[in-house]
Amino acid sequence: MLQLSMTFVSSVVWSQEKIDYNKLQSEEVNLQTNGAVFLSGETVYISAFSFLGSSSRPSPLSKILYVTLVDDAGEEVNFQKIAMNKGRGNGDLFLGTSLKTGHYKLIAYTRWMLNFGKQHFFEKDLILINPYRTREADKPYSDYPEYLENISFQEMTSPYLSVALDKSILKPRQPLNIELKTQGKDALSGSYALSVRKIDSLDFVKMQSSVELKWNFNQNLNTDSLLAPELRGALVSGKLNFPVNNEGKENRTVVLSFVDVDRTPEFALTDDEGRFTWVLEELPTSRQTMGVAIGVENVCDFEIFEDPRPEYSDLTFKRIGIDRDLKNLIERRSVANQIENAYYQFKPDTIIETPKIRPFYIDAGKTFILGNFTRFNTLKETFTEIIQGGAVRIRNGEPVFKVETSNFIQGNEEYPTLLLVDGILVTNHKFLYNYPSKNIERITVVPEEYYLGPQRFSGILDIHSFDADFKRQYLLQASEALSINPVALQKKYFNQQYGGTDTESLSKIPDYRYQLLWKPLVSLQNDEASFNCYTSDVTGIFEVVVSGFTGSGQPVFVKSFFEVTN
Known part of the structure; x- marks a missing residue:
């Protein structure tokens, strides 16, 4: 069982403030993985499903799924955020050698579910065997007869x-x-995960299947400390x-710029306690950011x-x-992992x-x-x-970059120009003023006035340096970077192919894959x-597992086997 402890952010996200949260249903999530017992150096592959309400339909509500791995001391040893699209998402978890042998829990939930x-x-048992770390005296797993009974080569149908x-x-x-052949429109409209993997005597813990999912929907919404769902994107609060x-905490504009990627900054407004929430519709894949409070x-x-x-x-x-x-079995599998890595x-x-x-x-x-x-x-x-519509002025002894909007021409300069360089908001115009122009690739001038969030800007200057050199230089003198939890990168997983023109060159590369397809x-x-x-150079029994849900939420779990021999 889990005990909740969360920070309540009372500031309302203005893009979502008209939502009647009491009318939103609860969610339920399910993770399908490629196994239940792993060795250090292997990867837990994750296929994620989320459902909304008693209809058991894919949930369009949450765009982010939180997935964490917890050890037997109750400590979180891995945390990641998975992007969800119409109730589906995927990720992976590499099990490094720093983790000890033992029983772990894979936990998954959405922000909305916390209410x-x-x-x-969602809670799932995982077993990790780390042959590289010393541990307490071995205890035979035969002391766990229920585990022995779960070693099964029985095919399953649906x-x-x-x-x-x-x-x-x-x-x-x-x-x-x-x-794969579906039976009916409901199955055809479903979504599934496909795994092909070797199994052996180490797989003594039964892999939880989709058919074992027990729905637990209810409408007991806790409105005392309501956490808004991540309906439009990732929520980052501060x-x-x-x-x-000090007064004046309310209605301040705060801006989030991204250090490692080139993207438009995010804007938010503070409440009377100085709190704010950014809504990141373009999900963050970078951890390092920089925050600025305008004025x-x-x-x-x-x-x-x-x-x-x-x-x-x-x-x-x-x-x-x-x-x-x-x-001996652990040693062979461990050597195979080392070679593959x-x-x-x-x-x-x-x-x-x-x-x-x-x-x-x-x-x-x-x-x-400029070239x-x-x-x-x-x-x-x-x-x-060169730059038509843009200007550099000296005000109170300091340079200011401006866009010549109609208000600028008329002498009404009440609002600042939004100055973006390499995707970050630049407030120190003097630093840009002294930056070598030879390092600037292009300059875009936007002569329109805009509201970005709560802030009004008199035009936009969007400047890019070669290889984002300005950003690196600027960050050296800027305030300390802020860290956020990014969303896991989406991947197309490797699928080894033979028989092509490069077969001869591939013959020289060892192939000790236990996971043949995901x-x-x-x-x-x-x-x-x-x-x-x-198949790889590994022999033995392999399982083909298809798991998931039909369009109406009916669970599907199918298992078949084949053998690889020399």
Whole structure:
């Protein structure tokens, strides 16, 4: 059981403030993984499902799923955020050598679920064997008879979906074809995960299947400390801490810039306690950020709150011991992991580029590529001679970059120009003024006035340096970077192929894959679908598992086996 402990952020996200949260239903989540027992150096692959209300339909509510791994001391040893789209998402967890042998819990929940109580959290048992760390005296797993009973090679079927293999016995590095066939429209509209993996005597803990999911929906919403759902994107909250008795905390504009990526900053407004919340519709994949409060002096601290997290003091764990008879099996599998990790550069996963939101102002501006003009030594000269609609003025002895809007021309300069360089908000115009113009690639001038969040700006200057050099230089003198929890990168997982033109070169690369195929997001367009993979140099019994849910939320769990022999 889990005990909740969370920080309440009372500031309302203005983009979501008209939502009647009492009418929103609770959510339920389920994780399907590629196994239940792992060795250090292996990866837990995760396929995530979320459902809304008693209808058991995919949930469109939460865009973020929180997944954490907890050890038997109740300590969180890994935490990640998975992007969800229409109730589906995926991620992975690499098990490093710093983790000890033992019983772990994989926990999953959404921010919205925290309002309904701990009984909604997803909880799954994982066993980790670390052969690289010394541990207490071995305790035979035969002391756990229920574990022994779970070692099973029994095939499983479903009325909704069937699996057919073109071979039951294969040689190393041979192709395997997997045919999936759905039964009815409900199964066809579902979503599934596909895993092909070797199993052996180490798999003594039963892998929880989708058919074992028990729905636990209710409407007991705790409105005393309501946490808004991440309906439009990731929520990042914080607070401006002012000196004692300092007034003016309310209606301040705070800006979040991203250090490692080029994207438009995010804007929010503080409440009467100085608290604020950013809504990141373009999900953050970078941890390092920088916060700025526009026009605010004497701020003692710019604080970013941790994501709301539960406590794990009530979780129960079993003591896991490993029989010495399994020593040789563990050694073989461990050596295979080391070889595969050493050759990862030849078998990499591919990062899937997430769609970037185009800056809202990009079509309203005019871009000047400085390489197309005569280069000037300073940015002041560059603006004077090249940049139409932009200007550099000296005010109170300090340089100010401006856009010549209609108010500017009329002498009404009540609002500042939004100055963006390499995707970050720049408040120190003097630093840009002294920056070498030869390092600037392009300048975009947007002569329109905009409200970004609560702040009005008189035009936008969007400047880019070569290789984001300005950003690196600026951050050296800027305030300390703020850290947020990013969303896990989406990947296309490696699928080894033989038989092509590079077969000869591949023959020189060892292949000790235990995980032959992992497809976390399988959606079928037709009644039948085909997938293929190649066996590795590892022999033994392999399982093909298809798990997931039909369009109406009916669980599907199908299992088949084949053997690889020399």
